[in-house]
Amino acid sequence: SQQGEEDPQALSIQEGENATMNCSYKTSINNLQWYRQNSGRGLVHLILIRSNEREKHSGRLRVTLDTSKKSSSLLITASRAADTASYFCATDAQDKIIFGKGTRLHILP
Amino acid sequence: KAGVTQTPRYLIKTRGQQVTLSCSPISGHRSVSWYQQTPGQGLQFLFEYFSETQRNKGNFPGRFSGRQFSNSRSEMNVSTLELGDSALYLCASSWGWGFGQPQHFGDGTRLSIL
Numbered sequence: 001s002q003q004g005e006e007d008p009q010a011l012s013i014q015e016g017e018n019a020t021m022n023c024s025y026k027t028s029i030n031n032l033q034w035y036r037q038n039s040g041r042g043l044v045h046l047i048l049i050r051s052n053e054r055e056k057h058s059g060r061l062r063v064t065l066d067t068s069k070k071s072s073s074l075l076i077t078a079s080r081a082a083d084t085a086s087y088f089c090a091t092d093a094q095d096k097i098i099f100g101k102g103t104r105l106h107i108l109p
Numbered sequence: 110k111a112g113v114t115q116t117p118r119y120l121i122k123t124r125g126q127q128v129t130l131s132c133s134p135i136s137g138h139r140s141v142s143w144y145q146q147t148p149g150q151g152l153q154f155l156f157e158y159f160s161e162t163q164r165n166k167g168n169f170p171g172r173f174s175g176r177q178f179s180n181s182r183s184e185m186n187v188s189t190l191e192l193g194d195s196a197l198y199l200c201a202s203s204w205g206w207g208f209g210q211p212q213h214f215g216d217g218t219r220l221s222i223l
Binding site for chain 1: 113142144151152153154164165166167199201207208209210211212213214215216217
């Protein structure tokens, strides 16, 4: 079964608006990571948050982690056309890393 | 600093053949992980190599194998190819083994099985 599940599967917003994506997982984790993937390219690491952290920021990105609910959210503020991509959460599960199916984000001009 | 390089970018094979994919990690990175990405199953972990040793392994059949060389470059081999092996194969490198640090991905090899 999938460890990480992103929600929503797809999201379209106007440029300048904020985008929020959620990730839920099933087992306890050591850390959770968010990645971005542009069409036909590899993944780009965005943020890593450890299980003892609740919030982390990087530029226009804000990630929260709620281990009691086994969930995380990624907020992108003031979205730009270049933010159009798929976003994945990834959790470490003992001896492997498990990626969710991703959220496809489309920024409308 | 050069990124992760995967070769070839595209590959077409037929069922029953075998294939070898190559990955050169970022200079100084000693861990290389491999992933399979398909529309149906998403991104799935294949295995991780560190210092020429397989450290972790995903749930894939034995037809999928890999190795790592002393310069940290890695190869992945798939034997007896099946139609379902059509996918984007990604490798990623990091400085240490395990998944407590960011993974740096290449742009992948797109494998098509006819």
